[in-house]
Structures are given as structure tokens and as C-alpha cells.
Amino acid sequence: MYSEKVMDHFMNPRNQGEIPDADGVGEVGNPSCGDIMRIFIKVKDNIITDVKFQTFGCGAAIASSSMATELIKGKTLEEAWEMSNKAVVEALEGLPPVKVHCSVLAEDGIHQAINDYRIKQGLSPWEEKAGHAHGHDDESGE
Amino acid sequence: MASEKTVYMDHSATTATDPEVVQAMLPWYSQSYGNPSSIYRLAGISRVAIDEARAKVATAIGAKPDEIFFTSGGTESDNWALIGTAFSHKGKGNHIITTAIEHHAILHTCEYLKKQGFDITYLPVDEYGQVRMEDLKAAITDRTILVSVMFANNEIGTIEPVSEIGKLCREQGILFHTDAVQAIGNVPINVATMNIDLLSLSGHKFYGPKGTGALYIRKGIRIDSFLHGGAQEKRKRAGTENVPGIVGLGAAIEKAVRDQDLKTSRIRDLRNRLLERILTEIPNCRLNGHKTERLPGNINICFEFIEGESLLLLLDHAGIAASTGSACSSGSLEPSHVLMAIGVPIEIAHGSLRLTLGIENTEDDINYVSEEIKKAVEKLRSISPLYADYLKKRS
Numbered sequence: 001m002y003s004e005k006v007m008d009h010f011m012n013p014r015n016q017g018e019i020p021d022a023d024g025v026g027e028v029g030n031p032s033c034g035d036i037m038r039i040f041i042k043v044k045d046n047i048i049t050d051v052k053f054q055t056f057g058c059g060a061a062i063a064s065s066s067m068a069t070e071l072i073k074g075k076t077l078e079e080a081w082e083m084s085n086k087a088v089v090e091a092l093e094g095l096p097p098v099k100v101h102c103s104v105l106a107e108d109g110i111h112q113a114i115n116d117y118r119i120k121q122g123l124s125p126w127e128e129k130a131g132h133a134h135g136h137d138d139e140s141g142e
Numbered sequence: 143m144a145s146e147k148t149v150y151m152d153h154s155a156t157t158a159t160d161p162e163v164v165q166a167m168l169p170w171y172s173q174s175y176g177n178p179s180s181i182y183r184l185a186g187i188s189r190v191a192i193d194e195a196r197a198k199v200a201t202a203i204g205a206k207p208d209e210i211f212f213t214s215g216g217t218e219s220d221n222w223a224l225i226g227t228a229f230s231h232k233g234k235g236n237h238i239i240t241t242a243i244e245h246h247a248i249l250h251t252c253e254y255l256k257k258q259g260f261d262i263t264y265l266p267v268d269e270y271g272q273v274r275m276e277d278l279k280a281a282i283t284d285r286t287i288l289v290s291v292m293f294a295n296n297e298i299g300t301i302e303p304v305s306e307i308g309k310l311c312r313e314q315g316i317l318f319h320t321d322a323v324q325a326i327g328n329v330p331i332n333v334a335t336m337n338i339d340l341l342s343l344s345g346h347k348f349y350g351p352k353g354t355g356a357l358y359i360r361k362g363i364r365i366d367s368f369l370h371g372g373a374q375e376k377r378k379r380a381g382t383e384n385v386p387g388i389v390g391l392g393a394a395i396e397k398a399v400r401d402q403d404l405k406t407s408r409i410r411d412l413r414n415r416l417l418e419r420i421l422t423e424i425p426n427c428r429l430n431g432h433k434t435e436r437l438p439g440n441i442n443i444c445f446e447f448i449e450g451e452s453l454l455l456l457l458d459h460a461g462i463a464a465s466t467g468s469a470c471s472s473g474s475l476e477p478s479h480v481l482m483a484i485g486v487p488i489e490i491a492h493g494s495l496r497l498t499l500g501i502e503n504t505e506d507d508i509n510y511v512s513e514e515i516k517k518a519v520e521k522l523r524s525i526s527p528l529y530a531d532y533l534k535k536r537s
């Protein structure tokens with residue numbers, strides 16, 4: 001059902017855990033199935049220097065969190081904000097169509113963490129793009 | 143690397159066909175392949191084989207051979223029982239009573255019947271998954287034509303008070319159907335003493351072949367034909383008989399019922415030991431279903447703070463086949479309707495695991511599976527935000 005890449009990230013999740021003194025924290029719930037993802041970021045000079053996640057969800061959700069955190073580590077906040085769930089799906093070599101929404105959760109979690117950071121810095125939060133792909137009719141990436 | 147070992151604990155999904163059953167089926171493919179409806183000798187022996195299988199199925203449930211009709215499995219038997227009686231009794235009324243925890247073969251058939259103008263009542267169940275007699279009594283009206291309550295539930299293993307329901311329905315002159323797909327070979331069944339009018343069974347759940355089943359229809363019950371065509375199955379279910387499958391079904395049910403006491407006491411014993419180990423060694427988990435009125439091989443347990451599909455993936459990696467009622471693994475993203483009906487909160491239903499043991503499981507399997515579950519649950523909890531919160535709250 002899942003690609004080897006998904007299984008690899010599921011079996012050996014990267015960046016799992018918590019950053020106690022995080023600069024930004026995002027927590028999102030999956031509207032489809034009720035699962036929860038939490039993203040912690042550490043920011044220095046506009047760069048995400050560290051990122052960790054906690055996920056209560058399916059294999060695809062855990063693998064997506066792992067991959068998404070890998071993709072934004074070392075990136076600028078702008079670059080991390082631009083990372084879409086599609087990029088996560090591609091990096092995972094595809095997700096079954098019913099599981100694309102789990103990768104959307106990772107994108108949303110990162111956006112929340114970045115905005116939490118911005119608010120704590122006294123900056124205004126960034127707006128979600130109109131037409132933000134909420135995944136369901138997206139290609140599966142396969 | 144994925145494990146070389148395999149431990150199958152999903153016997154409620156299906157079972158391996160018993161090699162003896164396969165042997166019994168083989169001659170009916172290429173050697174004795176005659177169509178039972180033809181008149182030459184090659185056909186005659188197929189007819190005899192079907193009659194013998196029919197007698198075996200009848201004996202297994204305390205019926206008479208002419209009350210057994212072969213079908214393609216549990217789903218067809220359920221569809222036929224409901225649709226066939228609904229339409230043939232609609233002169234009397236249009237009300238059908240079933241339960242909230244039936245298999246989709248019943249529930250989706252009821253949705254279809256609702257579109258055809260029938261009224262359906264879905265009885266609730268108690269926290270253990272049992273129907274309450276007072277709810278059933280209260281639901282019956284003078285338009286009620288059929289009550290359909292499963293013998294044993296496929297997810298939580300709860301056994302329903304079938305005898306009581308049968309007695310009540312007989313007194314009230316209402317037809318009683320039971321989906322006994324999970325019960326055959328696990329629970330003693332007698333359609334006569336239990337006042338059952340219609341009963342569905344399926345071969346692949348008791349080490350018989352897939353795509354085989356039967357519907358018991360008590361003599362004298364009016365029911366519409368289901369498949370229209372030739373004169374097979376007394377014109378009630380047309381189509382050239384699946385002779386090898388029917389022979390296999392007969393061989394499997396004979397063996398399942400003959401060995402039932404021995405087999406179920408051994409499986410129940412293994413199940414109890416596995417359950418005991420899980421409940422004592424893993425914190426924050428709870429058993430779903432009934433403590434005693436339960437299928438011998440069934441465990442259904444919820445582990446807090448984790449999700450079931452990811453648990454199944456880790457177990458699969460260790461070579462263990464099991465199942466879950468989690469929304470994430472359902473395709474529809476809906477949690478199990480059975481766990482919802484017994485009042486399990488959605489987030490806890492997420493962490494449900496069903497293990498269903500069968501004849502080939504061993505003592506070693508119990509040790510291996512309990513260790514692997516423990517490891518998998520720990521691993522997933524270490525990733526879970528809910529578990530992190532729980533630990534913080536505790537400290």
C-alpha cells in the first residue's frame with residue numbers, strides 16, 4: 001500500500017520529539033479523521049535551525065511529518081512556508097489518494113509553527129494562500 | 143528488514159482452507175465435473191455430492207437438509223434473507239428491526255430496503271455490545287415483519303442473546319434472521335431449539351473455501367427467489383452449483399462442528415493468556431466487548447494515545463496479521479460503527495486492535511505477539527503528542 005520511502009520514514013522517523021524551548025509551535029488536527037500533529041521549530045537569523053514533531057495518526061501522517069521536517073530543516077522561513085504538501089508527497093514517492101490529506105496536515109502544522117513564531121516576534125502572521133490545496137482532489141503523486 | 147516469521151491473528155477476516163477440505167474438493171474439478179442438472183451418471187454423482195454436503199450443513203445447525211440453500215457466501219445469504227423476506231411479506235407490513243452493530247452486508251442491505259419503502263429500526267446495544275430485550279420489545283409494532291440480529295459480532299466478538307430473541311419473535315409471529323457467519327464452529331447452534339427462522343453462514347470463516355455459503359430457511363417460511371434462472375436450489379437460487387465449493391463447505395462445517403469443543407477450549411485458553419499479558423504489561427489499554435459472552439478467539443482492545451493503522455503496519459513488519467477499527471484505515475475515514483455503538487470515544491477507537499486467534503496459533507505465538515505489541519505501542523507512544531501531554535500531566 002505504501003512506497004518504500006513512506007515505510008522508511010514511518011519505521012525510522014526523522015526529527016521525532018519535542019523542543020522544550022521552541023521558538024514556534026504549531027498544532028493541527030486532521031478534519032477528516034481526527035488525528036493530531038504538533039511541530040516545534042527553532043529559528044535563528046530567519047533560518048529554521050531545528051525542527052521536531054509529534055504525531056498521533058496513521059503511517060502516512062507519521063511519514064509525512066518526518067519528511068516535511070526534513071524538507072524544511074535549514075531553510076529560511078519563506079522557503080519553509082512555500083513548501084507544499086505536494087512536495088512532501090513527491091519526496092515520499094507518492095501516497096495513496098485517501099492518504100493525501102495526511103500530508104496536508106504536515107503543511108498546515110508547519111504554517112502554524114511559523115506563524116506562532118512570527119506572532120511571538122511581534123510580527124503579523126502570514127496569510128494562507130487562496131486556493132490552498134486541501135489535498136483531497138490532488139493527484140496522489142504516483 | 144521485515145520479519146520472516148508470520149503469525150496470523152486475523153481469523154475473523156478469513157481462514158486458511160483446511161488441507162483435508164481442499165483434498166475433498168479436488169476431484170470435483172477435473173474428474174467429476176458433471177453438471178448436477180444433467181441426467182447421465184457423471185452428473186448424478188455431483189448431485190449426490192451436493193446432497194451429502196447439504197446434509198452435513200443441516201446437521202451442523204440442527205436443521206433438515208431441505209432447509210439449506212447454498213449461496214456464494216455470507217454477503218449473499220444476508221442480502222437474500224432480508225430482501226427475500228421483506229418483499230414476500232410486505233403485505234403484512236414494512237418494518238424491519240436490526241441492530242447498530244451488524245456487518246455491512248446487513249446494514250447496507252437495510253439502506254437499500256429503506257429506499258424501497260421499508261422502515262428500519264437499528265437497535266442500540268449496551269456497552270458490551272449486547273442487544274437489550276426491552277429495546278427489542280419496545281421496537282416491535284404490528285407492522286414488523288422481520289428481526290435480524292447477528293449471532294456474534296465480527297469486530298468485538300460479542301455473542302447476542304439469540305435464544306431469547308428467537309423465543310420472543312416466535313411468540314409474536316415475526317420472522318427472525320441471524321447472521322451466524324462468525325459463530326459457526328465457535329458457538330453451539332441449534333436453529334430448532336433457538337427458534338431461528340433464517341440463518342446465514344459462510345465457508346471461509348471456518349477453514350472452508352471462499353465464495354461459499356448457505357442460507358438456512360425454516361420449512362414453510364415464505365421468501366422470494368434471489369437469483370432467477372434455472373431450477374437449482376428448488377428454483378430459489380438459480381445458477382449451476384459450485385460443486386467443489388459446496389463439497390468443501392460440507393467437509394469444513396462437519397469438521398468445524400465435530401472438533402468444536404476441543405478446538406474452542408484450546409483457542410479460548412490461548413486467547414485468555416494473550417489478553418492477560420497485554421492488559422497487565424501495557425498501561426492505558428482496555429478491552430472492548432463482553433468479558434464472557436464472547437467468541438473464543440476474539441480480542442479487541444484499545445491502546446490510548448496511538449492510532450491503529452500505524453500499529454498494524456508495525457505489527458505487519460514483525461510478521462503479525464491483525465486488524466483495526468481506526469478511522470484512518472477504513473477508506474471512508476469513519477471509525478468503526480461497532481466501537482461507536484458501544485460508546486468508545488472516537489480518539490480511543492482510533493487505537494483499536496483486533497486479534498482473532500485460530501487453530502494454528504501456538505503458545506509461542508502468544509509470547510511473540512505480546513512482546514511485539516508492547517514494542518510497537520511503546521514506539522508509537524513515543525511519537526504521540528497525546529502521550530507527551532499525558533506524561534506531563536502525570537508528573
Ligand SMILES: Cc1ncc(COP(=O)(O)O)c(C=O)c1O
Pocket residue numbers: 154155214215216217218220245247292294295296321323324344345346353355
Ligand atoms: C458477521 C459477518 N457477516 C457477513 C460477512 C460476509 O461474509 P462473506 O465474506 O462470506 O461474504 C462477514 C465476513 O466478513 C461477517 O463477519
Ligand code: FES
Pocket residue numbers: 030033034035056057058059060061099102469470471
Ligand atoms: S492521519 Fe488519519 S488517515 Fe492519516
